[in-house]
Amino acid sequence: MSQPKQSSKWLKLLKNIAAMVVMFMLISTAVDAWRGRNLDPQAVPLMTYTDLQGTTEDWLERSYSEPVIVYFWATWCPVCTYVTPTVNWMAADYPVVTVALRSGSDAKVAHYLEQQNYQLITVNDQLGQVGQQWQITATPTVAIVHEGEIVSYTTGITTPTGLWWRRWWASFSG
Structure with missing residues (x-):
């Protein structure tokens, strides 16, 4: 029974990491666009x-x-x-x-x-x-x-x- 629980934890962790990577990329792109706006x-x-x-x-x-x-x-x-x-x-x-x-x-x-x-x-x-x-x-x-x-x-x-x-x-x- 602990197997599904364990895989659920890993899936949640991977989703959180993916969300952070996407957020970082969006923020980084926005900062680059702002710094290069002129x-x-x-x-x-x-x-x-x-x-x-x-x-x-x-x-x-x-x-x-x-x-x-x-x-x-x-x-x-x-x-x-x-x-x-x-x-x-x-x-x-x-x-x-x-x-x-x-x-x-x-x-x-x-x-x-x-x-x-x-x-x-x-x-x-x-x-x-x-x-x-x-x-x-x-x-x-x-x-x-x-x-x-x-x-x-x-x-x-x-x-x-x-x-x-x-x-x-x-x-x-x-």
Whole structure:
């Protein structure tokens, strides 16, 4: 007799977990929409950047061949310590450019990346000018640009699965 009772408990627990996941996704989507409300997806700022290694690339042009992940973070951002490993993982297979916002000198940012063993193409935005052009209001922020338009935009914590799905979905957008 305890078997049906036990399975009923598990079913109730699974329903509660599913409800919380759906609620989290709705709230997260609403927050992202609110934070990105002034962002014009077609008004992508110029994306020709020189990274810490001195390489200059036009990331906007590259977005016409495949989606590009643009990741805004900071060495002083506690939430970034959870998201940056995911971005680093994605960078092994997909085009990713990261922008370190107001994180100090090139040497300091390069040292931080080396210390964390991150293999990221990074632009150092010491004065926050790139962040202002992109209207970044929170770190971390991830934008995915495809065919010259922002097709996905999220702030705060994102999971590896969430970022992978956003990037995958972006390949069909634009």
